[in-house]
Amino acid sequence: MADEKTIGLERFEMARGQSFRHHVHGEHQLAWASTGVVTVDIQDRCWVLPPHLALWIPGGVRHATAALRESVLQGVYLDPVSCPLAWPRPTVLAVSPLARHLIGYLAGELAPGVRTHAEAVLLEVLRPADGAVFELPLPADPRAREAAALLLEDPADQRGLAELAYAVGSSARTLLRLFLADTGLTFTQWRTHARLQAALAHLAEGEPVGRVAERVGYATPSAFVAAFRRVTGCTPAAYFARSRERADRAA
Incomplete structure (x- = not known):
C-alpha cells in the first residue's frame, strides 16, 4: 500500500463456487461484492453478503470467502494505524450508493490530496447495518x-x-x-x-x-x-x- 494511502483496494472476479481459503492479514478488511453474492466464514459464523451489504473483518481475524454466484469481490483494506474505524468484531455494514461510488472512485489514480479527502468521506459514511439473518452460527x-x-x-x-x-x-x-x-x-x-x-x-x-x-x-x-x-x-x-x-x- 502506498505511503499516502489509508485505504488499499483489490478487485477479484470470482466464478460461481470459487473461494479463498482461510487466511489472515494485518489490515482491517471490508469484504464487499459489487456484483453477485459472496459468503464469508469466520470461526463459528457465516455471513451471506449481497451488494448492499459488506462485512468489516478486523485485522488478524482468520476468514474465508466464497462466491455463491459469478461475482466481483472488492477487497477494501484499511491500515489499522491510521484508520479511525475500529470495530473489534466482524460487523455487517450498509453499502450506500455514495459508499459504492467512493470505492469505485478510489480504485482509480488520484492525486494524494484528492485521495485523502475521498478516503475520509468513505470512512464517514460506513455504518453498521441493522437487521436479521445476516449471520449464521x-x-x-x-x-x-x-x-x-x-x-x-x-x-x-x-x-x-x-x-x-x-x-x-x-x-x-x-x-x-x-x-x-x-x-x-x-x-x-x-x-x-x-x-x-x-x-x-x-x-x-x-x-x-x-x-x-x-x-x-x-x-x-x-x-x-x-x-x-x-x-x-x-x-x-x-x-x-x-x-x-x-x-x-x-x-
Missing part, C-alpha cells in the same frame, strides 16, 4: 458441521434429522443435542435460518419469491414468506426496502 462438532455443510450446499435438501444423522455417522438425538449446544438454535431453527440466508442471495438478484421459495426448500411461496416474517419481522420485499433505505440514509 456454525456448529463446531465435526458431525454437526458436516450436516450443516450438506444443508448449506443444498438448502432444498428435504432429508430429515434422522437421515442426515445417518449420512454423517451420528444419531438423531446426538445431532439434535450438538446443534443446540454449538449454535444456540434447535436443528429446525438452524435449518430455517440457513434457508433464509440462501434466500437472501437469490432475492438480492431480483428472483421472484415463488422461485426462491422452491430453491430453498419451501413447498409454497406463502410458507416461505411466513418463515421469513417470523425470523426478520417483515416480508422479503419490506426487508430489502428497509435495508436500502438505511443505506441511502447513510449517504
Whole structure:
C-alpha cells in the first residue's frame, strides 16, 4: 500500500463456487461484492453478503470467502494505524450508493490530496447495518458441521434429522443435542435460518419469491414468506426496502 494511502483496494472476479481459503492479514478488511453474492466464514459464523451489504473483518481475524454466484469481490483494506474505524468484531455494514461510488472512485489514480479527502468521506459514511439473518452460527462438532455443510450446499435438501444423522455417522438425538449446544438454535431453527440466508442471495438478484421459495426448500411461496416474517419481522420485499433505505440514509 502506498505511503499516502489509508485505504488499499483489490478487485477479484470470482466464478460461481470459487473461494479463498482461510487466511489472515494485518489490515482491517471490508469484504464487499459489487456484483453477485459472496459468503464469508469466520470461526463459528457465516455471513451471506449481497451488494448492499459488506462485512468489516478486523485485522488478524482468520476468514474465508466464497462466491455463491459469478461475482466481483472488492477487497477494501484499511491500515489499522491510521484508520479511525475500529470495530473489534466482524460487523455487517450498509453499502450506500455514495459508499459504492467512493470505492469505485478510489480504485482509480488520484492525486494524494484528492485521495485523502475521498478516503475520509468513505470512512464517514460506513455504518453498521441493522437487521436479521445476516449471520449464521456454525456448529463446531465435526458431525454437526458436516450436516450443516450438506444443508448449506443444498438448502432444498428435504432429508430429515434422522437421515442426515445417518449420512454423517451420528444419531438423531446426538445431532439434535450438538446443534443446540454449538449454535444456540434447535436443528429446525438452524435449518430455517440457513434457508433464509440462501434466500437472501437469490432475492438480492431480483428472483421472484415463488422461485426462491422452491430453491430453498419451501413447498409454497406463502410458507416461505411466513418463515421469513417470523425470523426478520417483515416480508422479503419490506426487508430489502428497509435495508436500502438505511443505506441511502447513510449517504
